[in-house]
Amino acid sequence: MITLDNVGYSYGGGDLLSDVSMRLNPGSFHFLTGPSGAGKTTLLKLCYGALMPTRGQVTLFDADLRALDRDQMALMRRRIGVVHQDCRFLDHLPLRENIALPLTVSGRDVAAEGENLSELMQWVGLAGRADALPPELSGGERQRAALARAVIMSPDVIIADEPTGNVDWEMSQRLLTLLIELNRMGKAVLVASHDLALIRAAKSQVQARVLRISNHRLQLAGADL
Numbered sequence: 532m533i534t535l536d537n538v539g540y541s542y543g544g545g546d547l548l549s550d551v552s553m554r555l556n557p558g559s560f561h562f563l564t565g566p567s568g569a570g571k572t573t574l575l576k577l578c579y580g581a582l583m584p585t586r587g588q589v590t591l592f593d594a595d596l597r598a599l600d601r602d603q604m605a606l607m608r609r610r611i612g613v614v615h616q617d618c619r620f621l622d623h624l625p626l627r628e629n630i631a632l633p634l635t636v637s638g639r640d641v642a643a644e645g646e647n648l649s650e651l652m653q654w655v656g657l658a659g660r661a662d663a664l665p666p667e668l669s670g671g672e673r674q675r676a677a678l679a680r681a682v683i684m685s686p687d688v689i690i691a692d693e694p695t696g697n698v699d700w701e702m703s704q705r706l707l708t709l710l711i712e713l714n715r716m717g718k719a720v721l722v723a724s725h726d727l728a729l730i731r732a733a734k735s736q737v738q739a740r741v742l743r744i745s746n747h748r749l750q751l752a753g754a755d756l
């Protein structure tokens with residue numbers, strides 16, 4: 532569904548990523564790890580078309596990223612749900628409206644989707660927080676809300692950037708369980724994380740490949756994980 536072939540990304544004259552090749556197939560589960568500043572967020576952005584590669588080719592659902600016009604790009608992006616590292620909510624809107632934003636932006640009738648929205652809020656354990664404003668939420672509630680918003684358009688691929696960054700172990704496990712459930716529904720999941728304990732916990736529950744960025748290149752992580 533998403534393929535990177537010999538992709539490179541440079542800025543300011545230096546390489547951040549070099550010769551990166553990877554393929555996200557339906558139903559696959561990948562972790563992306565590596566030290567802070569290695570380029571994990573950048574690689575995720577290349578995967579969902581928020582950045583253009585400096586070299587090589589990114590293919591989204593059989594289409595070359597460079598050949599997509601704005602409208603085609605918007606259609607592709609609906610098939611990829613993204614959980615951003617900083618969650619990115621509109622602080623003046625209640626949680627339910629924040630989660631429904633992708634529907635609103637794509638012109639869907641939010642009222643008609645009310646039941647789906649309620650089920651989704653229930654699924655992430657936020658049914659009782661529908662009217663809360665984002666600044667009133669805990670870190671774990673924010674991350675679960677961000678996941679709900681990422682999946683509201685029923686994407687084929689979920690890309691999550693440090694989804695357990697600011698939460699305790701129990702909440703990390705809860706978020707992991709949600710990601711595994713999505714994967715079991717057939718969705719491809721790509722998670723950037725430096726939480727090796729979480730990655731080990733995931734590997735005992737799901738067949739996950741662990742990729743690591745090291746010295747600008749992408750490698751398959753070893754058995755130590």
Ligand SMILES: Nc1ncnc2c1ncn2[C@@H]1O[C@H](COP(=O)(O)OP(=O)(O)OP(=O)(O)O)[C@@H](O)[C@H]1O
Nearest residue numbers: 542543547565566567568569570571572573574725
């Ligand atoms: N176009 C750009 N111009 C300037 N700096 C950039 C650009 N793209 C990436 N960088 C820098 O490259 C580095 C890698 O950033 P990135 O956020 O991808 O790393 P990361 O592995 O996700 O880090 P972290 O784990 O800390 O979130 C950062 O120092 C970032 O500021």
